[in-house]
Amino acid sequence: MLRISNALQSSLYVKDVVHAFSSEVRRVVRRVAVRYRNRAEDLIFQEGRPQLHRCSYELNLLGKSMGEVSFMRNQPINTEEQALFEVVLCALVYPLRNALMYERALRSSLKDSLTNVSNRASMEQHLDHEVLTAARHRTPLALIMIDIDFFKNINDTHGHVAGDAVLTAVAGSIVRCTRDCDVVFRYGGKEFVVILTNTNSAGARLLVERIRASVENLALNTEACDIKVTVSLGVADLMPTKKNRSTTSCGRPAISGESAWAKFGRYLG
Secondary structure, three states, X not given: OHHHHHHHXXXXXXXXHHHHHHHHHHHHOOOOEEEEEEOOOOEEEEEOOOOOEEEEEEEEEOOEEEEEEEEEEOOOOOHHHHHHHXXXXXXXXXXXXXXXXXXXXXXXXXXXXXXXXXXXXXXXXXXXXXXXXXXXXXXXXXXXXXXXXXXXXXXXXXXHHHHHHHHHHHHHHHHHHOOOOOXXXXXXXXXXXXXXXXXXXXXXXXXHHHHHHHHHOOOEEOOOOEEOOOEEEEEEEEEEOOOOOOOEEOOOOOOOOOOOEEEXXXXXX
């Protein structure tokens, strides 16, 4: 038990904790596969292939579910092995609880509390990773920058509560226009960024038009009047090229503050 306890306390990431637990169990009980599933957190990790016989345990601590652990094997699992599983699960509960709490806090720190999209710190991490991935696999990568037009006037005229409502509505509109694989970030006070993996400038332009139209169709009402919202958008793209050099093209919105958009391009040499 001491060995298992030490192994489980070596990391605060759920995947690592489950891997350490599975490794220790499989060292003691041969040819057993271990699966952890947490529907609430949308997590599933498995060590070993699915087997014919299964023994599953729902983990609860202080009335809160922490997911389900299943042990699987082609041969039937006997009562002695079940008793062993129950003992080692006791060692898993607190390290798993700590890892789940840590990852929740980590996710929360990378979210914008008002709009519930990812924040700038998250974008900087994500963008670095996606640029390296695109360069390695020579796949296109696009980014859309979105700026809410005349946002200061909205705040000054209608108040910050109305301004927050505009930010939330625009963020929701952007998210509804994107794919599951796209990631939306709040970049600044009134700016948003969308990172589009495996997408060229043509695909990004289509999304730009969808976002622009969606935002313009927003119905935002105050006690005094309706608020009309528009956005200006910019597109940047990384495209693989056979030439062993990099070229850059850039532009700026022709009409600032009137649903304009610009394109910025970068080619991977």
